[in-house]
Amino acid sequence: MTKKQVVTLATSRPLTTLDTDKMTEFGRLNNTIEGLYTTADNGQAALALAQKVKINASKTTYTFTLWKDSYWSNGDRITAKDFVYSWQRALAPQTKAPNADLFTGIHNARKILAGKLPASELGVSAPGKFKLVVHLDHPMAELPQRLAYPLFGPQNQRIAEKYGKKYATKPQYQVYAGPFMVAAQGNTKTHWHMVPNPRYWDKQHVYLQRINVDVYNNTASMWQDYRKGRLDEVRLVSTQNIKSYQKQTAYTARPYSKMVILNYRQQGPNPSINQLLQQRLARLAISHILNRKKLGQASYGVTSLPAQGVVPAGLSRGQKGTADFAAAQPKQKTLAYQPRLAKQEWQTARRRADVKNITLSLSYLNAPYSLKVAKELRRQLTQLPGLTIKLKSREWAVNQSDGPTNTDLTLATQHAQYADPLAMLALFTSSNMANTGHWSSAAYDKLIAQASNAPSFNNRRWRTLLAAESRLMQDQGVTPLFQPASTYLVNPKLNGVQYNTVGTQSNFKEAYFVK
Incomplete structure (x- = not known):
C-alpha cells in the first residue's frame, strides 16, 4: 500500500442532511451507516451489528443478539434501543421517511403508515440491552436483504434528543455506526469529507485515511480534475467517451439493479x-x-x-x-x-x-x-x-x-x-x-x-x-x-472497493491504494 491513503470522489449533489430518515438515496453516506446486516460482495445479506439471529417456527419473529463491543463514533455503546428508536422515528408522522414503505410487513407498519396507529406500536422491541425482537405480520423471506438497507440502521436517541431540530443538520450534530464519519471541520458547499470512525468495531480493516467528496456543477471541470490527478474516479457521460476509453485499464462498467x-x-x-x-x-x-x-x-x-x-x-x-x-x-x-x-x-x-x-x-x-x-x-x-x-x-x-x-x-x-x-x-x-x-x-x-x-x-x-x-x-x-x-474511469491503483448491484452502490470500508 501507499503511505497516502486518500481517495477523492465526485458528486453532483451537495450535502444537505445526515439524517437517514430524510434521505431518498444514501450515495457516499452509506459508508457512515451500518445496521443488523450489511450487503456482502455477492449481493446477499450478511450479519453486521447483529452477532446472531434466531427465527421462530412460523418465521414471524426474529430475535437478534447484538455484539456487545459495538460503539458509536462518540463512544456511546450501540444497543437494541437504538434500533427501536430509529425504526419508530422513521414511521412517525412528523418524520415519515421517504422510503418508509420498506417497513411494510413488520407488525403494525401498514397501520402506522395509514395513520391508524402511533409509531410506538411498531412490532419491534428491546427486552434486553443487546436483544432486539422483530415481529412480522407474516413471513418475509426477503427480510434479511431488506434490513441491509441503510434506512434500517440504528440512531442514537440521546444525541437526537440532545440536539433536537439541529440533529443531523451538520456533522457536529450527528454520530455514526459505520466505518467512516463525516468530518466536523473543513466542509463547504462544494466539498465535504469523511474520516475513519475511531470507534468502529472492525477498524483494523479500514485503510483509507480520508474520503474527499467534491461537488461539481459541470462535467468539463470534473474531467479536467481527473486528468490532473485530483479525482480518482470520473463518470463517462457521452457515448463517444465510452468508445474512446473502453479498452483502457481505468475503464469500468458497473451494472446496477x-x-x-x-x-x-x-x-x-x-x-x-x-x-x-x-x-x-x-x-x-x-x-x-x-x-x-x-x-x-x-x-x-x-x-x-x-x-x-x-x-x-x-x-x-x-x-x-x-x-x-x-x-x-x-x-x-x-x-x-x-x-x-x-x-x-x-x-x-x-x-x-x-x-x-x-x-x-x-x-x-x-x-x-x-x-x-x-x-x-x-x-x-x-x-x-x-x-x-x-x-x-x-x-x-x-x-x-x-x-x-x-x-x-x-x-x-x-x-x-x-x-x-x-x-x-x-x-x-x-x-x-x-x-x-x-x-x-x-x-x-x-x-x-x-x-x-x-x-x-x-x-x-x-x-x-x-x-x-x-x-x-x-x-x-x-x-x-x-x-x-454506469461507466467510469477509475484510478487503477485503487483496490478493495465493493461495488454493489443492489441497495447502496459502493462500500469503501476495505478500499486501499497500491504503489
Missing part, C-alpha cells in the same frame, strides 16, 4: 388523453413502437441492457441455480420492437378514444442522461400516427420523494433496494407511494401479497412473482425501457 421506466397518467385534466391512456392497447402500442436497444445506446451507450420486464437482470435467481428472474419473465413479447403491430394498436386505441391528433407531455429529470433518453424517446414515439410529444424538464429535488405526476408521460428510474424481485414488483401495488402513475390491479396486489407472505424462497413464491410480473407487463401498467450501466 435499476430500471428506466415510463409512467402513465390516466387521471389527468384532459378527458381525451385519459380515454386514450386508460386503454391497455394504447400503452401496448407505445411499448411496441420502442426500439429499446437504440434507446439505451443513444443515452447510456452499449453497456445498457434492453428491458426484459420490470425486474432488472442479475437481481435474483431461482432455486438451485435456475434462471435469472429477468430472463424468466414470461411476457417479454409485450416489450418487443414491433412497429407494424404498434401502429395497428395505436389506430384502434385512437378510434376508441375518438381522437385523431393528440399531444402528450413527457417529463424528464433535468440531467444529461435523462435529456438524451427523452429526446430519443420523443423521436421513436412520434412514429405513431398523429402523436406529438412535448418535453418538459423537472428539477432534481434532493432527498424528496417524487410528487404527483403533472405530465401525461413521466420518464423515471426505479432502484431495487434489496436483492429480490419483490423489491421492484412491490413498487407498483395500488397503495405504494412509488406508484406515481396510480396504475391499479386488485389481482396484481393479491399476487404481491402472496409473495410477501411466503415463508421461504421456494418455487411457489417464484411462480407467484412471475405471475405478478406477467400481469403488470400484459397490462403495461408501467413500460420498462432499459437497465442502464
Whole structure:
C-alpha cells in the first residue's frame, strides 16, 4: 500500500442532511451507516451489528443478539434501543421517511403508515440491552436483504434528543455506526469529507485515511480534475467517451439493479388523453413502437441492457441455480420492437378514444442522461400516427420523494433496494407511494401479497412473482425501457472497493491504494 491513503470522489449533489430518515438515496453516506446486516460482495445479506439471529417456527419473529463491543463514533455503546428508536422515528408522522414503505410487513407498519396507529406500536422491541425482537405480520423471506438497507440502521436517541431540530443538520450534530464519519471541520458547499470512525468495531480493516467528496456543477471541470490527478474516479457521460476509453485499464462498467421506466397518467385534466391512456392497447402500442436497444445506446451507450420486464437482470435467481428472474419473465413479447403491430394498436386505441391528433407531455429529470433518453424517446414515439410529444424538464429535488405526476408521460428510474424481485414488483401495488402513475390491479396486489407472505424462497413464491410480473407487463401498467450501466474511469491503483448491484452502490470500508 501507499503511505497516502486518500481517495477523492465526485458528486453532483451537495450535502444537505445526515439524517437517514430524510434521505431518498444514501450515495457516499452509506459508508457512515451500518445496521443488523450489511450487503456482502455477492449481493446477499450478511450479519453486521447483529452477532446472531434466531427465527421462530412460523418465521414471524426474529430475535437478534447484538455484539456487545459495538460503539458509536462518540463512544456511546450501540444497543437494541437504538434500533427501536430509529425504526419508530422513521414511521412517525412528523418524520415519515421517504422510503418508509420498506417497513411494510413488520407488525403494525401498514397501520402506522395509514395513520391508524402511533409509531410506538411498531412490532419491534428491546427486552434486553443487546436483544432486539422483530415481529412480522407474516413471513418475509426477503427480510434479511431488506434490513441491509441503510434506512434500517440504528440512531442514537440521546444525541437526537440532545440536539433536537439541529440533529443531523451538520456533522457536529450527528454520530455514526459505520466505518467512516463525516468530518466536523473543513466542509463547504462544494466539498465535504469523511474520516475513519475511531470507534468502529472492525477498524483494523479500514485503510483509507480520508474520503474527499467534491461537488461539481459541470462535467468539463470534473474531467479536467481527473486528468490532473485530483479525482480518482470520473463518470463517462457521452457515448463517444465510452468508445474512446473502453479498452483502457481505468475503464469500468458497473451494472446496477435499476430500471428506466415510463409512467402513465390516466387521471389527468384532459378527458381525451385519459380515454386514450386508460386503454391497455394504447400503452401496448407505445411499448411496441420502442426500439429499446437504440434507446439505451443513444443515452447510456452499449453497456445498457434492453428491458426484459420490470425486474432488472442479475437481481435474483431461482432455486438451485435456475434462471435469472429477468430472463424468466414470461411476457417479454409485450416489450418487443414491433412497429407494424404498434401502429395497428395505436389506430384502434385512437378510434376508441375518438381522437385523431393528440399531444402528450413527457417529463424528464433535468440531467444529461435523462435529456438524451427523452429526446430519443420523443423521436421513436412520434412514429405513431398523429402523436406529438412535448418535453418538459423537472428539477432534481434532493432527498424528496417524487410528487404527483403533472405530465401525461413521466420518464423515471426505479432502484431495487434489496436483492429480490419483490423489491421492484412491490413498487407498483395500488397503495405504494412509488406508484406515481396510480396504475391499479386488485389481482396484481393479491399476487404481491402472496409473495410477501411466503415463508421461504421456494418455487411457489417464484411462480407467484412471475405471475405478478406477467400481469403488470400484459397490462403495461408501467413500460420498462432499459437497465442502464454506469461507466467510469477509475484510478487503477485503487483496490478493495465493493461495488454493489443492489441497495447502496459502493462500500469503501476495505478500499486501499497500491504503489
